[in-house]
Amino acid sequence: MKILRTPEERFASLPAFPFEPHYAETSEGIRVHYLDEGPPDAPPVLLLHGEPSWSFLYRTMIPVLVGAGHRCVAPDLVGFGRSDKPSEQGDYTYQRHVDWMDEIVFGHLDLRGIAYFGQDWGGLIGLRLVARQPARFTRVVVGNTGMPTGDQQLSEAFGQWQTFARESPVFPIGEIVANGCATRPGDDVIAAYDAPFPDDTYKAGARAFPSLVPTSPDDPAHEANTEAWQVLRAFDRPFLCAFSDGDPITRGGERQFIGRVAGTADQPHTTIAGAGHFLQEDKGPELARVIAEFMSRTA
Numbered sequence: 001m002k003i004l005r006t007p008e009e010r011f012a013s014l015p016a017f018p019f020e021p022h023y024a025e026t027s028e029g030i031r032v033h034y035l036d037e038g039p040p041d042a043p044p045v046l047l048l049h050g051e052p053s054w055s056f057l058y059r060t061m062i063p064v065l066v067g068a069g070h071r072c073v074a075p076d077l078v079g080f081g082r083s084d085k086p087s088e089q090g091d092y093t094y095q096r097h098v099d100w101m102d103e104i105v106f107g108h109l110d111l112r113g114i115a116y117f118g119q120d121w122g123g124l125i126g127l128r129l130v131a132r133q134p135a136r137f138t139r140v141v142v143g144n145t146g147m148p149t150g151d152q153q154l155s156e157a158f159g160q161w162q163t164f165a166r167e168s169p170v171f172p173i174g175e176i177v178a179n180g181c182a183t184r185p186g187d188d189v190i191a192a193y194d195a196p197f198p199d200d201t202y203k204a205g206a207r208a209f210p211s212l213v214p215t216s217p218d219d220p221a222h223e224a225n226t227e228a229w230q231v232l233r234a235f236d237r238p239f240l241c242a243f244s245d246g247d248p249i250t251r252g253g254e255r256q257f258i259g260r261v262a263g264t265a266d267q268p269h270t271t272i273a274g275a276g277h278f279l280q281e282d283k284g285p286e287l288a289r290v291i292a293e294f295m296s297r298t299a
Contacts, residue, residue, distance in 0.1 A: 002088070020035075035075075038070055054076045117141040124147055134235055148213060151222075233262065239264045246282075
């Protein structure tokens with residue numbers, strides 16, 4: 001496996017991003033970056049990003065959560081942000097992504113008492129972690145995500161996204177994020193989403209992700225996700241849905257959780273108004289307050 005590492009100078013002068021980097025290595029020698037902010041002895045809030053963003057997505061949420069007394073841990077998935085980037089699309093599988101995060105979250109960091117939020121692939125991977133070691137998690141919040149098994153038909157918009165990622169000669173990461181927001185970010189923010197990718201050779205993981213979403217029962221992840229759903233159905237700790245109102249890909253996705261996961265009962269599921277797919281970018285402080293209030297109410 002050939003591994004690429006984005007030069008550190010690409011991350012100089014990022015807007016509103018004063019956080020110190022932290023690193024750990026997987027058993028395959030892949031360096032994974034994560035943010036770790038707030039009181040080190042406080043119960044952790046695990047924030048997992050999706051495609052094609054990185055922990056920069058949480059820059060406006062972390063101060064709110066830290067201000068409420070919480071520790072925030074936000075890893076960069078392998079292939080994204082400051083984490084290493086295997087150079088071939090075939091290096092990336094759904095199972096590998098789960099295993100890589102398992103090594104960091106459960107192994108290197110040994111997080112327990114976790115309150116977890118996941119969006120996009122941060123949900124597909126993070127919910128598998130919840131199902132793998134549910135006793136480590138005290139609360140779950142999900143937004144604009146899911147955990148498909150391949151038995152359900154996905155939206156036409158998602159099919160178009162898969163085709164674009166697979167076939168487009170140009171894959172402009174910053175513009176993709178901007179197009180997934182209800183309010184277009186500034187040029188400096190768009191440039192920050194481009195920062196991890198000096199050229200197209202660094203984008204194998206970003207291009208591979210859409211095709212790794214299970215779309216048929218023959219998918220390699222079908223069995224593992226089906227088994228994970230069996231655990232999630234019985235997960236009776238507080239489970240909150242906070243989806244946005246402006247995402248054509250995941251609109252209505254909260255229905256797969258509410259009433260199906262035991263912990264969703266009697267929770268104040270909410271809709272984040274005025275936000276697109278990247279609700280953290282559009283409404284980060286508001287979403288962080290929803291999470292902080294949920295944690296306080298269920299303490």
